[in-house]
Amino acid sequence: MFTVKKIGFKQIDDFIKLPYKIYKNNPYWIPQLDIENKKLLSDKNPYWKHAKKQLFLAYDDEKNIVGRIAGIIDYNYIKFQETEIGYFGFFECIDNVEVAKLLFDAITKWLAENNLNKMMGPMNPSTNDEVGFLYEGFDSYPKFLMPYTHKYYLDLVQKCGLTKIKELYAYNIPVALDDRMPRLTKALKIVQKRNSNITLKTFDRSNFKKELEDIIEIYNSAWEKNWGFVPWTREEFEAIAKDLVNLADPNTIMLACDGDKTIGMLIAVPDYNYVFKKMNGKLFPLGIFKFLYYKRKIKDLRLMIMGVKKEYRKKGIEAYMALEALINSVKGGYQNCELSWILDDNIMTQRTAEMMSGILYKKYAVYGN
Secondary structure, eight states: OOEEEEEOGGGHHHHHHHHHHHTTTOSSOOOOOHHHHHHHHSTTSGGGGSEEEEEEEEEOTTOOEEEEEEEEEEHHHHHHHTOOOEEEEEEEEOSOHHHHHHHHHHHHHHHHHTTOOOEEEOEESSTTSEESEEEEOTTSOOOTTOOOOOTHHHHHHHHTTOEEEEEEEEEEEEOSOSTTHHHHHHHHHHHHHHTTTEEEEEOOGGGHHHHHHHHHHHHHHHTTTSTTOOOOOHHHHHHHHHHHHTTOOGGGEEEEEETTEEEEEEEEEEOTHHHHHHHTTOOTTTHHHHHHHHGGGOOEEEEEEEEEOGGGTTSSHHHHHHHHHHHHHHHTTOOEEEEEEEETTOHHHHHHHHHTTOEEEEEEEEEEO
């Protein structure tokens, strides 16, 4: 017999620690820092100013924790997308349909109490964070800020009555000045000829506030019609940017400009999951030394964001930024770059990945009712 109970922040450590048990014998799962997971779920996270959550834990007869889930309502998403839907997130569970059903039933009931009858997920906790269950590509490590979940979750979620509503793709792109260069350079010359006013620059940490203003404006403009999109608030973006700016390599962040106006961006960050694998979720007492040592050995990137303002689309500017970022990545000693995530209907970005010799090697799935 299993039971599911609501929990508060006092039990957050139990919630955060469960994945260590669930993935104990899985060589590919990488724990993020416990302190960051706690910050993500804390009310101090500016996301929760326009969202609410309820955490649940599942227990067996001996009071062992065997599953977890969060119910999430993002009021900005509901308003922007004009759809009455809630999220489930942070789902982890032993391979047991009864436990999974109890967890999803708890979310269904909680959302109904908040006048919502539809749900989708996992969102951890939003569409601007980790999204989806891993659907294909279980035999390799996840990249920075990408999820890794058990294959049996796909069976559990379907047996609980949820259906797949969206696929998200990840491409692996080699970082090398190889036989791609002649055709890429040829394409670049065409782009430059057609857009002689467009220039590129790398991220300038010393001009952080101005660069931040440009990036948030482009992000909220370039993705506004995408599935699942919800604009970042300024406070959210500043919180995320302050964390990422210390991890970023400025040479792999490209900004496209039309004169003095920034109109596009490409943000690729070093794959810190290589470091986190060594730290096992702990920053102290020894984790900080592992972080400082292993971060110098990172050889992969994750291209997290690439887009241009609506009026500058279909001009080849994305490919222009990608080529310049590739050249800088080679100089930085990187070997591979994951482009993720890409919507299954975003054909243009998929073609850009393929033009860069990218291989579709992971898929993620969002489920809903």
